[in-house]
Amino acid sequence: MPTIKDLVHDVMAAPIGDIIASVGQGVAQAQEALDRASLAQVLAIYHDSDSEELRLLQEIGYQPTFYALPDTTGEIQVALSISGQNNTASTAAPTTQPAVRSKALSLAERFLPRLPAAKVYAAPVNADLTNRYGFQASAAAKIQFRIVPVPAPGRASDIRVVPALVGKLLEEAETLAARFALEVLAVDKNGEPLTAPPANKKITGQVPEAGEISVVGTSIQVSFA
Known part of the structure; x- marks a missing residue:
């Protein structure tokens, strides 16, 4: 009880x-x-x-x-x-x-x-x-x-997901990035901007990586082998 x-x-x-x-x-x-x-x-x-x-x-x-x-x-x-x-x-x-x-x-x-x-x-x-x-x-x-x-x-409309640029030519990468109001910057292995990036080579690396969260105007650094 x-x-x-x-x-x-x-x-x-x-x-x-x-x-x-x-x-x-x-x-x-x-x-x-x-x-x-x-x-x-x-x-x-x-x-x-x-x-x-x-x-x-x-x-x-x-x-x-x-x-x-x-x-x-x-x-x-x-x-x-x-x-x-x-x-x-x-x-x-x-x-x-x-x-x-x-x-x-x-x-x-x-x-x-x-x-x-x-x-x-x-x-x-x-x-x-x-x-x-x-x-x-x-x-x-x-x-x-x-x-x-x-x-x-505020700035929710600026949120973007970084696209995959590896395996694409520089022109293709720039077109895709522009669709999301992002920029592409070709760099060498030391991270320095290339004055004459190769047009016929495919991208082998990118920073930030594909799928990461970014915002409008972000510059994606791409490199070539």
């Missing part, structure tokens, strides 16, 4: 501040998931592909919609409990000069030490708590939220 100790253990599930913080963390994670989904769409569009549909979206500068949670309302039925111990500092033996002691103590020193060092704990009211202890309360939980479109974050 459940005891009072069991009831106290169940009711004191967590400090109420932790519960509120957990709700806030959940909202933050939901917003992060929305942002990641929109960003994934941006990366899916602005990468090298043979799809004519994607090429058309790239040409018109299409941007996926970003969404936000402007407000979130939550309502949870909980059982509250207070736990803590009194500060016994004020129960010390009186000094030999109580009158002098009384004048020296401030108002805060007289009363604050007597306040309990307590915390408020909360446990969600559920069917188990009601059945085991006869706790009478209407269990309810309600969450309201709105998801609305918002302007894309």
Whole structure:
């Protein structure tokens, strides 16, 4: 049979501040998931592909919609409990000069030490708590939220995925890079720009590598064997 100790253990599930913080963390994670989904769409569009549909979206500068949670309302039925111990500092033996002691103590020193060092704990009211202890309360939980479109974050339209240039001629690489508003810079093995890059040799290396995230105007260094 459940005891009072069991009831106290169940009711004191967590400090109420932790519960509120957990709700806030959940909202933050939901917003992060929305942002990641929109960003994934941006990366899916602005990468090298043979799809004519994607090429058309790239040409018109299409941007996926970003969404936000402007407000979130939550309502949870909980059982509250207070736990803590009194500060016994004020129960010390009186000094030999109580009158002098009384004048020296401030108002805060007289009363604050007597306040309990307590915390408020909360446990969600559920069917188990009601059945085991006869706790009478209407269990309810309600969450309201709105998801609305918002302007894309600054420079989100500048995000690009570096195309694969290895194996292409310099002219082909420049044409492909220009499609993503990127530049191509031919360099030697020491990373120095080539004054007369070979037109009939295929690219054997590139920095940054294909698939890396970049932005408009980035210069891709290409090298030849």
